[in-house]
Amino acid sequence: MSVLIEEARAKVNLTLRVLGRRVDGYHDLASLVAFADCADRLTLEAGPELSLTATGPRAGECGEVAENLVIKAARLLDERIPGLVLGHFALDKQLPVAAGIGGGSADAAAALRLLARLNGIALDDPRVIEAARLTGADVPVCLVSQSCLMTGVGEQISPLSFPKFCCVMVNPRIAVATVDVFKALGLKHGEILVGVTDVVRSLAWPKLDAPVEELLKALARGRNDLEAPAIKLQPVIGEVLTALRDAQGVRLARMSGSGATCFAIFDTDADAQAAAAVLRQSQPGWWVHAGTLG
Secondary structure, eight states, X not given: OOOEEEEEEXXXXXXXXXXXXXXXXXXXXXXXXEEEEEEEEEEEEEOSSOEEEEEXXXXXXXXXXXXXXXXXXXXXXXXXXXXXXXXEEEEEOOSOSSSSSOHHHHHHHHHHHHHHHHHTOOTTOHHHHHHHHHHOTTHHHHHHTSOEEEEETTTEEEEOOOOOEEEEEEEOSOOOOHHHHHHHHTOOTTOBOTTHHHHHHHTXXXXXXXXXXHHHHHHHTOOBTTHHHHHHHOTHHHHHHHHHHTSTTEEEEEEOTTSSOEEEEESSHHHHHHHHHHHHHHOTTSEEEEEEEO
16 A cells, blocks of 8 residues: 655644633633644554654654654544554654644644545544544644634634735744643633633634735734743743844734744745745744745
8 A cells, every 4th residue: 555645734823812711620712723834744654553753853852652642643543443554654853842833733633634544534533533632632623734713622623714824933942831831821720711702702704805904903903822921931932023023024923822933924925035034044043934824
């Protein structure tokens, strides 16, 4: 059987509002999510044993194979589908880890898509969706890998149509643990934030044919509630945002997820490429990508 291939695209939270914390400790979120044109690459070759090898510039950051989300997702699906054909995964790791762009979650989602293709299973099969949800909060949205409104703890997904935005993504090569950022946010179990209804209403997306200016204004009305606590933990995130906001042609700059990756939307691809070039020269240790979001 030929080798199957999937791209694991980076997830970007254009907005991220924390609506409250449930009594079970999980946080309710509302987030406009887009996907970038940078990605890891995952392949699957059918075989009798489940295994994984990692190569690429970020392979050393993947940790132990047994703890990788690709393996976790595959095992969770195997527990739910008798006779599931597994095999060997090969991961070309390009995206930074613990970066707020769902790198590991995108890899796990790609693994589920590959296993679904190999075994002739629909992606909307409840067993696939359950495996995604149990693997991690960002895996369900990465499974569909398209722009959407994500709510709940990440399991409620409503597809949306975004235009292609020219962007620059920057990670200062500092890992940020999501659990630490939520801890710094300081919500108690069962605490609901004031104005939840207004938050959800503000996330309404303009019509598809709306002018770009209207779309950008809609994004500007949002924010990332995890940005402030993340900056307290890692002040360099504030430096990244300042550098992006000072770039020529920038329209919006914000942190994605729980950080430390930040993104900026530009008027033109030329502006985005120019800003990326300046950042690469001034900060050679940072991960910088210029491309598109949508």
